[in-house]
Amino acid sequence: MNSLTVILPTYNESGNIATIIERIFQHVPEAQVLVVDDNSPDGTASIVEKIMQSEPRLRLLKRAGKEGLGKAYLHAFSEVLKDQSVQRILMMDADLSHDPSYIQAMIRANTDADVVIGSRYCAGGGTQGWKPWRKLLSGFANRYCRTITGMPIYDATAGFILIKVDALRSADISSFDASGYAFLMELKYRLWRRGAHFAEVPIIFVERREGQSKISKHIILEGVLAPWKMRLRR
Ligand SMILES: Nc1nc2c(ncn2[C@@H]2O[C@H](COP(=O)(O)OP(=O)(O)OP(=O)(O)O)[C@@H](O)[C@H]2O)c(=O)[nH]1
Ligand SMILES: [Mg+2]
Structure with a gap:
């Protein structure tokens, strides 16, 4: 069955990519996985191409250069939405912060909700391994x-999101220009304004062990301004 596509955006995830792909298929063997790589200098894409030789459920969308998480997801959505048989899309990070063992619980919650968030801020959720400033910033945000x-929504900046394709098609997702947390908040906001029903499933988010964070001052500032932009546009 070709109904769930997992989108994994990557930039320099060579230390994580093989493990995350293997763990996704272990927990959701029926899924397809699409890696969206922004020409990572560390060779993430060539690792994916090697795995693809013996893994027909895996595909790779190669992009010319680093343009941020938002652009990578929008490009991947437009590819996935061409396939009418795909019923849901799962967005998740490739750095092992989002544990694939939560996916089945998210799929169960998706029967009643259009959008299911793997949530750090609902009862039972949390983070592991974060420095105090990261905890404070994220909780406050x-x-x-x-x-x-x-x-x-308790976890509006979450990047672990299961969406019914019908809800995604009805939200206007082609036309926004945001990259990190701003993109993740705005995507949920547009779905919510279009009447999508949300559910949150608790997850423990684990700090990455391999590779480097792509969080920048720009991404934080964009995230600070995003809720005001959404409110003012209303
Ligand atoms: N294709 C693509 N993927 C990206 C880009 N920036 C980040 N990513 C990926 O998006 C996911 C989330 O980015 P992270 O850097 O882990 O952001 P974060 O989880 O907020 O922060 P850390 O875990 O501290 O690094 C990871 O899989 C990254 O490799 C980008 O510009 N293009
Ligand atoms: Mg991360």
Whole structure:
């Protein structure tokens, strides 16, 4: 069955990519996986190509250069939506912070909800291995987003998101220009404004052990401004 496509955006994830792909197929053997790589200098794409030789469920979308998480996801959505048989899309990080063992619980919650978030901020969720500043920033960012936008979601900056394709098709997702947390908040906001029903499934988010963070001052600033932009546009 060709109904679930997992999208894995990558930039310099050579230390994680083989493990995350293997673990996804272990927990959801029926899934297809699409890696979206922005020409990682560390050779992430060639590792994927090697695995593809013996793994027909795996595909690779190669992009010319680093353009941020948002652009990579929008490109991947437009590819996946061409295939009418795909019923749901799962967005997740490739750095092993999002444990594939939660995917089945998210799929179960997806029967009643259009969008299921692997959530750090609902009862039972949390983070492991984060420095205090990261915890504070993330907790604050989520309360801030909820207060300003009114969106009833505890983990608005989450990147572990299962979406029914019908909900994604009805939201206007082709036309926005945001990269990191801003993209993840705005995507949920557009789905919510279009009437999508949300559920949150608790996850423990584990700090990456391999590779480097791509968080920058630009991504944080864009995230701070995003909820105001959404509110003002309303
Ligand atoms: N294709 C693509 N993927 C990206 C880009 N920036 C980040 N990613 C990927 O998006 C996912 C999330 O990025 P991370 O750098 O892990 O961001 P984070 O989880 O907020 O922060 P850390 O875990 O601290 O690094 C990872 O799989 C990255 O490799 C990009 O510009 N293009
Ligand atoms: Mg990460």
